[in-house]
Amino acid sequence: MAEQGDHGDSGDRTARQDDVPAYRTIRVTALEQPVAALADVEAWRARDTYPDIRFAGGPVFGVAREREEGGWELHPYFCGLTPQDARDSLGSHFRMLAREAERAGDGVAREAAAWAVERMDREPLDELTVRGDRYRVVRAERFIRTGPDGPEPPRPTDLDPGEVGRAREVPDPTAGFVVDPVNATGMSEGILKLELLGGLRPKDSVPPEVRADALRAAETHPGGVLLPATFMTAEYEEGRWRPESSGISTTPQDSRDGLALALRVMMPWQLGLGPEAQREYARAADRLDAERADELEVAGRRFRTVRVERLVRIGADGPEGPRPSDPDPDPPPGVHAEQLRAQGLLDDDEDEPLELDEQTQELARRFEEEALRRRKLLGEA
Structure with missing residues (x-):
């Protein structure tokens, strides 16, 4: 599916479409794998039950490596809530490479990785090339579907293999995912991408610089790729659903585990609940564990596991990085440590x-x- 705006007779239009860059197209095909085909059918049904699409909080950030064969391969845990979160993850990756190179006796590789660690510790870099490998901090916008019954819960085809209490041990579905607009999608996903690429926050709901950055991104990164869904917990209060978690759980059970922990630990502590009320919350957590339900009521409160879509914008040079208006309050770790020492808040010799x-x-x-x-x-x- 080429971008909107083609004109002229069919022969000229076909010729021009052949010259359209891949990042400005949405390729749709019939899906052959049964699970993928079923997922596309479910996505189409969701359009009827949950017809509205809304932004789901702020963007998330992760790390990608450019591949020689095309596209960008994502590192695990595309879940940074600020660009610096993703930079810290990239710094950790280089530390791991340095250790592996040292164990292998590869001094050249160790030196290159150590150089990268030093730079990531001192500079807020969103892109770095190390020994021919190009890495980038990548930005994804988040959305949820909603309807008369509220936000969309997980779908039957969403992967959910984790055992109760152990969902964090399940490999991240995003790890190794290739961001490449050349890859074809099903009809439902193709239409969703087209809708999300046209999404813009209401003018009065965000600062002018946020909206200006979004309009600029639509020009510089007009294409898009959908990542595997993530999940969050939302609570219904005062007539609307509000996020109760960050929306970065990689599976539905991961989100349920987080809610169960909150019911047993955080909520009783925050609310100062007495023994009986604490037992009520604990019993609700037990039901959640036993039933793996996507909705739960306790003490007059109503919670739901909500499905979150993530869209990475694509331009001529690959996936979009952080925008100037994205909140990024934390400095690189080396700079932060120096600031804490200057304030007397960090003492490297303190053993107490x-x-x-x-x-x-x-x-x-x-x-x-x-x-x-x-x-x-x-x-x-």
């Missing part, structure tokens, strides 16, 4: 443990109790 206030100690105790309960349940203690 950090003293926690009574309230924080209580929270730590609750987490320890929950961790022990989990280990016993899983037969690990």
